[in-house]
Amino acid sequence: MNPYEKLMQIARGKSPWVYCVNTGACNGCDIEVAAGLTPRFDAEQLGVVRQGSPKHADILIISGPVTLRTRDALLDIYNQMPNPKAVVAVGSCPASGNIFAGSPTVYGAVDQFIPVDVYVAGCPPRPQAILQGIAEAAELLASGKQKNRKEVKE
Ligand code: SF4
Numbered sequence: 001m002n003p004y005e006k007l008m009q010i011a012r013g014k015s016p017w018v019y020c021v022n023t024g025a026c027n028g029c030d031i032e033v034a035a036g037l038t039p040r041f042d043a044e045q046l047g048v049v050r051q052g053s054p055k056h057a058d059i060l061i062i063s064g065p066v067t068l069r070t071r072d073a074l075l076d077i078y079n080q081m082p083n084p085k086a087v088v089a090v091g092s093c094p095a096s097g098n099i100f101a102g103s104p105t106v107y108g109a110v111d112q113f114i115p116v117d118v119y120v121a122g123c124p125p126r127p128q129a130i131l132q133g134i135a136e137a138a139e140l141l142a143s144g145k146q147k148n149r150k151e152v153k154e
Pocket residue numbers: 024025026027028029030063064065090091092093098099122123124
């Protein structure tokens with residue numbers, strides 16, 4: 001099933017609202033996320049609505065490695081999201097630190113701090129792959145199989 005079909009099926013029950021956070025990305029992944037949510041690929045018509053507050057979101061989309069400066073903000077944003085919630089890590093940076101690994105200002109992978117439900121590979125991934133990741137996260141939420149249940153310690 002392609003991501004559009006999957007999202008259409010899921011959106012009939014509940015539209016997955018998303019909140020995007022850049023924890024230190026080069027902006028490459030953010031541009032692809034924006035392309036996925038705006039009219040070219042148009043996930044919004046399938047109910048994937050970008051929210052301005054984490055308190056209104058079901059899915060957290062993360063780009064970039066976690067840096068020393070963004071770690072606390074990331075945990076704060078994560079803890080503000082109501083349960084159930086899912087996390088999608090977009091690109092190689094939140095998976096491993098990627099080209100930023102080893103920098104003295106970078107922690108690296110996101111899963112050192114919060115559980116990740118779906119990884120979208122690429123540097124950067126294409127918008128279609130990001131939509132597939134969002135669709136998989138929405139499916140996990142619909143089935144109650146997401147990893148994220150509790151607050152994490154700040
Ligand atoms: S995965 Fe690549 S494109 Fe995405 S933030 Fe990291 S370096 Fe930039």
